[in-house]
Amino acid sequence: MKILVVEDDVETAEYLRRGLKEAGHAVDVAANGRDGLFMAAGEAYDVLVIDRMLPGLDGLGIVRTIREAGVKTPVLMLTTMSGVNERVRGLEAGADDYLAKPFAFAELAARLNALARRPPIAASSALAVADLQLDLVKRVATRAGRRLDLQPREFMLLEYLMRNAGRIVTRTMLLENVWEYHFDPKTSVVETHISRLRGKLDVDGLPPLLHTVRGFGYVLRAPDPTDPAAA
Amino acid sequence: MSSAPPIRPTQLLRSSAFRLGIAFAGLTATAAVILVAVAHWAVKRDLRQQIESVVYVAAAELEQTHAAGGLAALLDALDRRVASGQRSQMQFSLVAPDLRRIIGNLETLPAGPGWADIGEVLPGGGARGMRVLTMSVGSGYMLSVGIDREPITALETALSRAIWVVAAAIVALALAVGFGVARASHRRLGLIDARLDEIGRGALDVRLPTSGDRDEIDRMAGAMNATLDRLAGAVSAVEQVSNDIAHDLRTPLNRLRQRLERAGATAASADELRKAIDDAIAELDVTLGIFASMLRIAQIEAGARRSAFARVDLTALVDGVVETFTAVAEDEGRRLASAVARGVAVTGDREMLTQALVNLVENGLRHTPRASTVTVSLVDGPQGPVLAVADDGPGIPAADRVRVLQRFVRLEGARSTPGSGLGLALVAAVAEVHGAALALDDNGPGLRVELRFPAAPD
Numbered sequence: 001m002k003i004l005v006v007e008d009d010v011e012t013a014e015y016l017r018r019g020l021k022e023a024g025h026a027v028d029v030a031a032n033g034r035d036g037l038f039m040a041a042g043e044a045y046d047v048l049v050i051d052r053m054l055p056g057l058d059g060l061g062i063v064r065t066i067r068e069a070g071v072k073t074p075v076l077m078l079t080t081m082s083g084v085n086e087r088v089r090g091l092e093a094g095a096d097d098y099l100a101k102p103f104a105f106a107e108l109a110a111r112l113n114a115l116a117r118r119p120p121i122a123a124s125s126a127l128a129v130a131d132l133q134l135d136l137v138k139r140v141a142t143r144a145g146r147r148l149d150l151q152p153r154e155f156m157l158l159e160y161l162m163r164n165a166g167r168i169v170t171r172t173m174l175l176e177n178v179w180e181y182h183f184d185p186k187t188s189v190v191e192t193h194i195s196r197l198r199g200k201l202d203v204d205g206l207p208p209l210l211h212t213v214r215g216f217g218y219v220l221r222a223p224d225p226t227d228p229a230a231a
Numbered sequence: 232m233s234s235a236p237p238i239r240p241t242q243l244l245r246s247s248a249f250r251l252g253i254a255f256a257g258l259t260a261t262a263a264v265i266l267v268a269v270a271h272w273a274v275k276r277d278l279r280q281q282i283e284s285v286v287y288v289a290a291a292e293l294e295q296t297h298a299a300g301g302l303a304a305l306l307d308a309l310d311r312r313v314a315s316g317q318r319s320q321m322q323f324s325l326v327a328p329d330l331r332r333i334i335g336n337l338e339t340l341p342a343g344p345g346w347a348d349i350g351e352v353l354p355g356g357g358a359r360g361m362r363v364l365t366m367s368v369g370s371g372y373m374l375s376v377g378i379d380r381e382p383i384t385a386l387e388t389a390l391s392r393a394i395w396v397v398a399a400a401i402v403a404l405a406l407a408v409g410f411g412v413a414r415a416s417h418r419r420l421g422l423i424d425a426r427l428d429e430i431g432r433g434a435l436d437v438r439l440p441t442s443g444d445r446d447e448i449d450r451m452a453g454a455m456n457a458t459l460d461r462l463a464g465a466v467s468a469v470e471q472v473s474n475d476i477a478h479d480l481r482t483p484l485n486r487l488r489q490r491l492e493r494a495g496a497t498a499a500s501a502d503e504l505r506k507a508i509d510d511a512i513a514e515l516d517v518t519l520g521i522f523a524s525m526l527r528i529a530q531i532e533a534g535a536r537r538s539a540f541a542r543v544d545l546t547a548l549v550d551g552v553v554e555t556f557t558a559v560a561e562d563e564g565r566r567l568a569s570a571v572a573r574g575v576a577v578t579g580d581r582e583m584l585t586q587a588l589v590n591l592v593e594n595g596l597r598h599t600p601r602a603s604t605v606t607v608s609l610v611d612g613p614q615g616p617v618l619a620v621a622d623d624g625p626g627i628p629a630a631d632r633v634r635v636l637q638r639f640v641r642l643e644g645a646r647s648t649p650g651s652g653l654g655l656a657l658v659a660a661v662a663e664v665h666g667a668a669l670a671l672d673d674n675g676p677g678l679r680v681e682l683r684f685p686a687a688p689d
């Protein structure tokens with residue numbers, strides 16, 4: 001996908017450009033707010049990565065301006081200020097996600113994927129991945145026709161994974177979106193729930209859907225029909 | 232300790248104590264002068280009346296003599312009086328209708344009947360003031376009786392000298408007292424000035440001198456000392472935090488440096504190097520986590536989010552955390568129990584409250600032996616909602632319960648478990664910003680932590 005990075009720190013910008021390029025994306029870099037605004041408004045990008053603090057026009061200003069101009073491109077805001085206020089202000093200005101520096105590149109990549117292919121907010125009442133079905137109205141999940149006995153939080157976890165099916169979601173993304181924890185718990189909250197969900201989801205004889213991607217996060221995806229060793 | 236510099240004249244004039252002293256002296260002197268003047272007037276009047284009555288009595292006697300024995304008897308009586316020199320300060324004369332003095336030692340001729348003050352020329356030169364009463368006797372004769380006014384004059388002189396002396400003494404005394412008071416207060420204020428200067432240059436342990444008089448300077452110095460105590464406390468807290476940061480961040484950073492150095496020098500394969508880098512990143516993440524926690528606590532303490540406070544459904548919040556951590560507790564070989572009252576709400580920040588509760592529950596799970604039970608309870612008491620997390624683990628000794636709320640404080644037993652020592656400090660900050668009381672109690676056995684929220688205003 002085509003990504004615009006607006007970042008004034010040369011080293012960070014280069015790190016992002018190379019990393020995203022290696023991941024197969026086309027990357028443009030703007031080093032200040034004015035150029036960033038000009039490019040963000042003038043060209044069609046799949047996602048924008050905008051630093052909060054920029055010379056000239058700051059990140060909040062860019063987002064506010066392009067949103068007023070009707071540009072709906074998803075925006076991931078980067079910041080060194082991780083305060084609650086900062087996040088709220090960023091989201092209020094029109095950013096779609098917020099990532100505090102320093103961050104792991106995998107975290108950024110996962111969030112960009114989630115943002116860029118965010119499905120249109122269709123009022124679909126059901127989600128499906130392979131033989132896994134989720135009825136959002138009745139709050140019922142079934143695998144291969146069998147009803148899954150899920151706790152409320154497990155249902156929310158599954159829903160988030162299904163909405164991002166095929167994409168890696170990180171532990172932090174799950175904490176923020178499923179639990180709304182904007183801090184790092186000291187215990188294995190995510191691991192525990194993933195493992196329980198997996199226990200209910202990937203039962204004997206069925207190909208596993210929920211995978212752990214070591215060092216990155218988790219992914220829910222349909223089994224690859226060309227790979228018989230999926231189990 | 233430095234002493235106050237000597238007082239300079241310009242400082243003296245500006246000194247409020249000195250000015251007050253002078254004003255007081257002026258007032259006192261004026262009052263004294265008025266008092267003496269009134270006394271003077273009264274005494275002088277009294278004295279004159281006395282003198283006049285002496286003259287009057289003598290004149291009346293002589294008149295009676297004339298009435299009884301005629302002019303001859305009067306002349307005789309006058310003659311006797313003049314001759315006898317009786318009452319030497321008195322003088323007499325009898326003047327005929329043709330203004331010729333018939334007899335007497337009073338040289339000055341009277342102007343007419345009644346009282347008069349005259350200057351009598353003395354035979355040997357000089358003059359003296361006389362108070363003279365003249366009256367008509369017989370047909371056209373005038374009898375004058377005079378008396379020396381000297382006693383009155385002497386009194387006047389003495390009194391006016393006394394007035395000046397007293398006034399001068401009062402002014403001098405007032406000046407001395409004013410100067411003394413000014414110097415004393417200057418010395419005290421100067422000392423305070425000097426101490427403040429020292430404090431300003433960083434000597435935060437210096438305190439202002441107090442005399443124990445409980446006067447206004449003492450009270451002011453006392454108040455400033457109390458303020459300085461609080462400031463010094465705050466500064467030492469900040470220093471403590473800086474030291475803690477220096478220690479708690481430098482230690483892992485140093486470990487990280489050593490690890491990378493060793494990996495760079497000894498790693499034999501790319502895999503080993505990769506492993507070292509992964510470990511280093513993990514270590515760095517821990518350090519960054521500590522940093523983030525500290526910033527978060529500082530932010531909470533600053534109360535920046537208070538403006539965004541809203542109604543928070545505490546029941547739902549606690550339910551959510553309990554649901555999540557019931558599973559976590561099971562995985563960690565512990566049990567999470569709960570007793571959550573329905574429909575409890577507080578005004579606050581949902582995120583902060585969630586993090587505080589999660590920290591408490593995680594502490595309960597991490598600092599207890601396996602098979603322990605952690606109980607989360609929420610009740611809506613008459614004094615407001617109370618959120619409690621209790622465990623049946625080893626607990627915290629009473630002596631450590633306050634200390635453990637501070638940043639980076641980790642009790643001996645907790646050193647083996649990973650943690651930053653910031654968990655309870657964050658809970659304390661969240662409690663503070665919500666106006667909630669945080670209490671650590673003995674759960675017999677175990678620890679019971681309570682967050683007592685204020686009752687919602689109706």
